[in-house]
Amino acid sequence: MLDSTLPAAFARLDRLEVRLCLPVNATARFPLVRNYFAAVSRLGDGVAWYTLLAILPLLFGSGAVVPALHMALTGLAGVAIYKFLKQRLVRERPFHSHRGVRALVLPLDRYSFPSGHTLHAVSFTVMLAHYYPGLLWLVVPFAASVAVSRVVLGLHYPTDVLAGGLLGWLLAAGSLAFFAV
Numbered sequence: 353m354l355d356s357t358l359p360a361a362f363a364r365l366d367r368l369e370v371r372l373c374l375p376v377n378a379t380a381r382f383p384l385v386r387n388y389f390a391a392v393s394r395l396g397d398g399v400a401w402y403t404l405l406a407i408l409p410l411l412f413g414s415g416a417v418v419p420a421l422h423m424a425l426t427g428l429a430g431v432a433i434y435k436f437l438k439q440r441l442v443r444e445r446p447f448h449s450h451r452g453v454r455a456l457v458l459p460l461d462r463y464s465f466p467s468g469h470t471l472h473a474v475s476f477t478v479m480l481a482h483y484y485p486g487l488l489w490l491v492v493p494f495a496a497s498v499a500v501s502r503v504v505l506g507l508h509y510p511t512d513v514l515a516g517g518l519l520g521w522l523l524a525a526g527s528l529a530f531f532a533v
Contacts, residue, residue: 468516
């Protein structure tokens with residue numbers, strides 16, 4: 353734990369954010385909403401990003417190998433960052449803390465802050481904007497759906513998603529600046 357006041361701060365924030373989580377999570381009572389966001393979430397587990405990295409060289413030729421490797425390494429750094437933060441910040445997921453919030457899919461890990469799915473969705477989107485802006489019409493709606501899915505499915509608070517998005521953007525921007533490609 354980074355600070356002994358952190359659990360109390362998260363508890364206060366949780367009480368505020370659950371007011372948004374409850375109605376957003378309730379939209380999943382509609383099968384179309386639930387099934388769409390469950391599928392998006394599953395693809396956001398990594399399947400969509402790994403598939404995209406694998407097909408970039410098929411779409412754009414051998415020149416896409418370096419960008420794909422760059423994105424893969426940045427993705428691995430993202431995993432390390434969000435796992436490190438989750439293990440130290442230990443914010444419980446909304447469905448653990450509030451009876452009215454239902455988890456509609458199983459989470460990949462215990463804690464919610466920050467959203468790793470959103471971190472990766474934003475990171476890959478920023479990097480694709482740099483390398484292949486022509487793919488943004490496809491990737492931006494998917495990345496936005498991944499972020500929204502985290503709250504709809506009862507797995508994250510909005511600030512988890514915002515923090516994951518910010519971290520993903522910083523990670524991608526930093527990686528692009530560091531490697532100056």
